[in-house]
Structure formats: C-alpha cells, structure tokens
Amino acid sequence: xxxxxxxxxxxxxxxxxxxxxxxxxxxxxxxxxxxxxxxxxxxxxxxxxxxxxxxxxxxxxxxxxxxxxxxxxxxxxxxxxxxxxxxxxxxxxxxxxxxxxxxxxxxxxxxxxxxxxxxxxxxxxxxxxxxxxxxxxxxxxxxxxxxxxxxxxxxxxxxxxxxxxxxxxxxxxxxxxxxxxxxxxxxxxxxxxxxxxxxxxxxxxxxxxxxxx
Numbered sequence: 001x002x003x004x005x006x007x008x009x010x011x012x013x014x015x016x017x018x019x020x021x022x023x024x025x026x027x028x029x030x031x032x033x034x035x036x037x038x039x040x041x042x043x044x045x046x047x048x049x050x051x052x053x054x055x056x057x058x059x060x061x062x063x064x065x066x067x068x069x070x071x072x073x074x075x076x077x078x079x080x081x082x083x084x085x086x087x088x089x090x091x092x093x094x095x096x097x098x099x100x101x102x103x104x105x106x107x108x109x110x111x112x113x114x115x116x117x118x119x120x121x122x123x124x125x126x127x128x129x130x131x132x133x134x135x136x137x138x139x140x141x142x143x144x145x146x147x148x149x150x151x152x153x154x155x156x157x158x159x160x161x162x163x164x165x166x167x168x169x170x171x172x173x174x175x176x177x178x179x180x181x182x183x184x185x186x187x188x189x190x191x192x193x194x195x196x197x198x199x200x201x202x203x204x205x206x207x208x209x210x211x212x213x
Contacts, residue, residue: 001014001018001035001039001080002014002015003050003053003054004039004042004046004047004050005035005038005039007042007046007050008039008041008042010038010039013038014035014038014039017031017034017035017038018031018035022147028079028118028119028148029115029118032079032100032113032115032118033113033115036102036111036112036113037111038111039109039111040109040110040111041108041109041111042108042109043107043108043109044083044102044104044107044108044109045107047081047083047102047109048083048087051081051083051084051086051087052087054084054087054088056088056091056092057162057163057179058179059178059179059180060092060162060179061091061092062179062180063179063180063182063183064092064093064094066183067141068093072141073095073129073133073135074092074093074094074095075094075095075096075097075098075125075126075129076088076089076092076094076096076097076098076099077097077098077117077122077125077126077152078097078098078099078117079099079100079117079118079119079148080099080100081099081100081101081102081113082099082100082101082102083102084099085097085098085099086099096129098116098117098125099116099117100113100114100115100116100117101113101114101116119148119149119150119151119152120151121151122148122149122151122152122155123151123152123154123155124151124155126140126142126152126155126156127155130155136157137155137156137157138157139157140155140156140157140158141156141157141158141159141160141186142155142156142158142159142160143160143162143182144159144160144161144162144164144168144172145161145162145163145164145168146164146167146168147167147168149168150171153171153172158173158186158189159171159172159173159174160172160173160174160175160176160182160185161174161175161176162175162176162177162179162182163177
C-alpha cells in the first residue's frame with residue numbers, strides 16, 4: 001500500500017489510516033477499504049509494475065528454497081492485492097497464494113475491493129489447508145511480521161516473527177530480522193534437546209509465509 005500510495009502522492013493519507021488501525025481506532029477491514037479508496041485512479045499496469053518491482057526481504061528467497069528442499073509446502077497469505085500475491089508466487093515458486101482483489105474498469109482501479117484475506121481469515125486458511133493436505137497443526141510453521149498475523153500463528157505449531165521490531169516477542173517461538181538466523185534456529189531445534197516438539201522439525205513442516213515480498 002505505501003508504495004502504491006507514493007505513485008499518486010497519497011503516502012501521508014495512507015500512513016495516517018494505517019496508524020489509526022494500529023492504534024485500534026478503526027478495524028482492519030474498514031482501514032483496508034479506506035486505504036484502497038485513496039488509491040482510486042491508479043491503472044492496473046501501474047499496480048502490476050509496482051508489484052513486480054518489489055523485492056523480498058534479504059534471505060527470504062533462500063529460506064523458502066531451503067524449506068522446499070525438505071518437501072515443505074509453501075503458501076503465501078497476504079492482505080495485499082492479487083497482483084502482489086501473484087508476483088510473489090512466481091518469485092518464490094510457492095504452492096499457493098491467498099490475497100485480496102482490486103476491481104478495475106477499463107484498466108483503472110475503482111477503489112473497490114473484495115476482501116478474501118482478513119487477519120482472522122489467515123488462520124482459517126491455514127486450518128483448511130492443513131485439513132486438505134492432511135498436515136496436523138504441530139507440523140505447520142508460520143512466519144509473520146506484525147500483530148495482524150496473530151490468527152495465523154494460532155493455527156501453527158511453530159511461529160517465527162520476522163522484522164516485527166519486538167512487537168511479536170510474546171507471541172512467537174523465535175523472533176529475528178535475519179532469515180539465516182531463523183534457519184539456524186530451526187536446525188538447532190531439530191538437533192537440540194530430545195524433548196523438542198515435532199513442530200520444530202523443518203523437514204516435516206508445511207510452511208505458510210505471510211511475508212511481504
């Protein structure tokens with residue numbers, strides 16, 4: 001959203017709405033619709049270019065590649081628009097992506113959205129996939145970066161906070177700004193104490209990444 005807002009000089013307005021949501025003055029869905037409305041008039045071509053220009057957090061791609069070598073399933077769950085999700089899907093070679101939908105008329109964004117991924121729905125998506133693929137909760141690894149990911153974490157056996165700047169320290173098993181450190185932690189959990197839970201075994205985890213690319 002900030003990158004898209006910058007294209008039409010609406011950064012301050014979008015940031016103010018985001019802050020209102022963080023402060024609890026508006027709920028997530030209301031805030032999302034308000035921010036989307038500020039982006040009305042952007043062309044789909046502009047949004048596609050912005051999505052393709054986004055780059056993942058350093059180390060994220062290697063982290064996902066490593067998980068995939070252990071036959072993990074990788075799913076992207078984001079509150080962002082479909083264009084961003086599809087770009088990340090291709091970049092990471094993920095198994096699936098879930099996102100929200102922008103509506104266009106003659107190639108121009110109308111400001112209207114269809115919400116398929118809210119914070120609460122993140123957890124529901126993970127639970128449904130776990131049931132579909134026969135993966136128990138304790139074998140699911142969730143990666144998130146903010147408080148809106150708490151429902152996602154509730155559906156997982158192992159929880160990693162990435163770039164959350166301390167906001168998630170009381171809600172995750174491990175928090176870091178470094179994907180390489182996250183990988184080392186997972187390996188240590190696997191080869192550490194005998195009482196280490198099965199959910200920490202990276203070779204058996206179905207991974208849901210809610211990491212903005």
